[in-house]
Amino acid sequence: MHDMEFTPEELLQQLRELDEHPRIEAKLGRDAGDSVMQTVCAFANEPGLGGGFLMLGVAEPDDAHAEFWVAGVTDSDKLLGDLQHHCRDQFEQPIPVRGEAVLLEGQRVLIVFVPELIPAAKPCVFKGKYDSKNKRKSGIWRRGLNGDYECSQQELEPILLAKAGTSFEQVVPAEAEWEDLDPAAIALYRALRQKVRPHAEELQASDEEMLHALNLVKRQNGQLLPNVAGLLLLGKPLALRRLLPAIRVDYVRIVGTQWVEDPEQRFATTLDIREPLLRLIPKLEAAILDDMPRHFRLREGDTQRSDEPLLPQKVIREAIVNAVMHRDYQVNQPILVVRYSNRLEIRNAGYSLKPNALLGEMGSIQRNPCIASVLYDLDFAETKGSGIRTMRRLLENAGLTAPVFASSSQSNLFTATYLLHQLMDTEQLQWLQQFSYFGLNDDEAKALILARETGAVDNASLRAITGLDTLSASQVLRKLHHQRELLVQGGASSATYYQLRNLPELPLFDGVDTSDLTPNTSDLDSNTSDLRGDASDLPPELLAAMATLGTKPRREKLWPVIIWLCAIRSHTAEELAARLGNRQVTALKSQHLSLLREQEKLLQYSYPEVVNHPQQAYATTAAGRAWLAEQGITVYE
Template sequence: MIRAPFEVGPFIGQDEGQHFDRKSLFEGPEGQKRPRDRRSVRDQVAEYVAAFANAEGGVLLLGIEDDGSATGHRYPADAVRAILDTPRARLRPPQPEGFLVEHAGVELLVFDVPISDVPVQVDGDGFPLRIGDKTVQASESQIQSLKFRGLVESWESRPSRMALADLDPALLARAKAGSGLGTISDEEYLLKRKLADRRGRDVALRRGAELLFASDGPDHPNAGVRIFRVVGAERRLGAEHNVEERPRIEGNLGQVLPAVFAAVDGLVRRPSRLVGNRFRAVPEYPEFSWKEAILNAVAHRDYTTEGRTTEVWFFDDRLEVTNPGGLVPDVALEDLLSLRRVHVSRNPRTVRALVDLGFMRDQGEGIPRMFAEMEGLFLPAPVLDPSPREFRITLRNTPTLTAEDRSFVASLGDEELTDLDFRALLEAHRHGRIDNARMRQISGLDTLGASQLLRRLRDRELLTLHPAGSASFYELGPTVRSRSKSRARPLAGLPAEEQLELPTEEVAERGELTESSAADRGELTPDRGELTPDRGELTPDRGELTPDRGELTGGSGADRGELAADRGDLEDVPPSVREFLGSLGPRPRRDRLRQAILRLTELRAWKPPELAGLLGLADAAKLVERHLSPMVTEGLLERTHPENLRHPEQAYRARKDDPAASRDKEDDDDAR
């Protein structure tokens, strides 16, 4: 059996993302786990390996649970061999086979997937592409276009005049350790990441290798970062010149990025701001947001433009980060503003190595999280400004809170609230109501998590539920409303620009919030509903679930509540199953969704609308068609009224007998 030097340690606690995914090789409820269907495992391996190869490469680990625990497998040797050989047997062109590693006393199946120079197809099943932590279906021409620009035309792909001895061995060691390849040579790592090529017995570097690792910096006049501080809100010239340039930061990216982060952190002010319903000294811009803006600029800039560099501009009221090169042709501004996860890179080799070095997260979540972080501190949404020659991200530091908001906060007094609790209450105050869908939008929670938060506030009588089937919503509770009205009063005190800098204690004593300018007052989130993000270029793979998982459309009035959790149906569900439901996310894959169905139906029989509510699905009829009925056919579920499929009390429960043994026998034959 194939074994290779590979350290799984860096991946055990890592979130799934652009370059990493993990899967369990078991299914079924706790205490009754059984090996997954081998054919479905091979199908999954083919899909994920092709998707990684068509993007920037990646690692697929099989034998790891969602909580990071290593459980390995219980397959015979011939079945394991068939799974490991899937990339060679099922993909066109064939990709490197997988290998085994031992970890925590069990065997894991590992697929270390390199970037492919050409589109990779699953035999008879299309061209998958990895975007963030999802797999989508793309066309061969789309992938070919991405490959040509990223792997052929980009500056990082050009031959370098440097040699291996010119690179920083410590940085290379750090990148290898972060990639799980700490035991291989520097030369092998660079070849795997396509930062070098074999030329007979020698290795020829590409310019991406010098950009990342050159000891004395890359052979590029403007590969670093420049930082400017402007006194005021606008740049002035001549006698009124008000721009101070900080020392230019140059070197390889492993040196540049920490130095830039340290310099910017020293320039960010820390005024007292509202966090939850308390004032604290916090940065004027969320740390994640400004770091993400800089990382995006450095990683995705057009390095063929050698006359300009990445720039960071500090103004009194905003922070601007610009980089040479507009949007990659396959990404539109609407894609970014829709807050969908988008991952198309101008410099795919560089991005992959920056992940290995620990600078970039691996989830394709940068822009969406940047918006959420700004909104969480009641700051205006980031402004994304692409042009043919450059891309600019602007972060503004003037809070969006209004005088009415400030009065509402004062009315909450000493209520113990988390940040998300407060955001839910403020939303209900501003708009008169809040529902599950809006809570998900402003918090990043999934359907179940949003419902649990709103129910907790209801139980504390801070919110009141108005059950209305699929239109259920919450309003502020009577006590909160009465307190808010009694505290409504004109605000006195310092101007906004002075309030911004008040010490935390002084602001808390005044019971006042920093005042925004009239231009910046208004809604917490800008209205972006006019954008049409669906451009038809990439369609989600396996779109069996509708994106909005918050409401049911079928069943009686009793069955159509905002969530089953709001009807008390979770009370008899064990905590472990609740936790699993909460981990599904907005678009769970079929195997995880069916695992959740099995866990629930092991407890008791459920009607389709009840199951749909617990799973956060929008259509109970589609749940029956796409999952419940096929699972009955496969022998996993049974109907409570099998003689009458349209029985009004029809429900589904897990079968007591286990059909897995006969399936395993068929899979053994298939594996051979």
């Protein structure tokens, strides 16, 4: 395996640094049993992971070892032979694993690389295990944040669509009709297209022919029916609500710099938008611009000052278009746009199909090519992969920090953060002066600033703003913690985060100088209806359900209570453990919360951009609310 991207020493170091690593799995390696083969299946299946590494002969921490330790294997040749035989014999599709025995810390260890199969060869499934009627078990394994899991039929659908060479945007929803398309939206498309290209050939065709040519409708049983792309671009709002209930954008205004700072007023303002994309994009853009601080600028050669938003309008448009164009619409989770006082964050389901290191480079990989093509034809978007590069240039010209992108294939989430100031502006540099005697480098300074801005910093968030790799980011944080003693560590292993140590009290930067800014939120409705306090504010039905849980409740009794509580307001794991009868937090996370968030998609993090945030909490997703409704539980907002 001379072409392996990591050395054995680097693999072991990454395990020890992160504990749980999506691409590395350690096993004692006494034999190539079920646990080993399930991990092989998961690595081969997981979309976008690029395969993974098995370290056989490396054991997990135990009472005698504080970290992963090298136990070694006794017969590496036999173990590798058995593993390769099982990879040919146990699966419907053979998996070409590559392995070699190496010496690591004086012990013989087997390092095996499992490649991700091409879409046409997926899913990797154990022979005779796949049962299309079993909605809970499939015999097909995938890779999650906390290891391997047997995926459900719903989690299998993206793999099967990719195998068929199609995408979810081309699926025709059940009960979709031609009448679900909005004639006014179709007319809007024609008007916008005519402005860009007056003599476009599709404009000469009838509506039916035009939409068929644009791949927005499919012919079934002699009828033209709208697919998901057609509904998203041109559907009536009521049709979107009926057929795609979670397809909307939630715009939230937060007072301050953190998601939940004042439990008495969770949101300052909210605006939910459910429109066809041709109307949604400009409507959301207008909402953000109206709520954006503005400044007056006198350009060279002009005789009058101009009133401009702090974040350039083209950047806002590009950010919105990227979110709707690259979103994974198969996930029932609205796009969330959050306007903090110091930044704008846009979170959408769907990890980046391009590696983070290549974001901004030429070339585009499209998750929804039909939607992207229409938006490109109307000059809403570009398809050459230069959108992010354009945003970076515009922000640099405006004197602002480049956007921070965080993409996670494991949680299938993409977050874009646009700071409304320079990360290292004058005010921040003045604050850093108190640490001048440490001789901080740029990465260390950025880690401190990020911890100050958001309340915490972890490995993933530091990588996003610095471009460091996992190990380098970990070394920076450990140095600031152990040697500099400027950060305090919280959590453990993969849940590690860092906060500022008790430092001299200086005013927290909470936005921008408002002396020359005129924010406007007049068209957004105030919303504090989902604020709930202590148990006295809980519905009597929920209190009754909590009272009957007992000491060891089954999932069918416990899960509705958890999802109900998190639908009323976000709860930390500690809060949930206390409400549910002082349960063990660790067991609650591993046995229930992780499953509800990662596999069932009924819960989501309140701080997805900083997974290990000290105030991390769980909130019920749109799918979770729908699940509650199926149980006969209605949560009033």
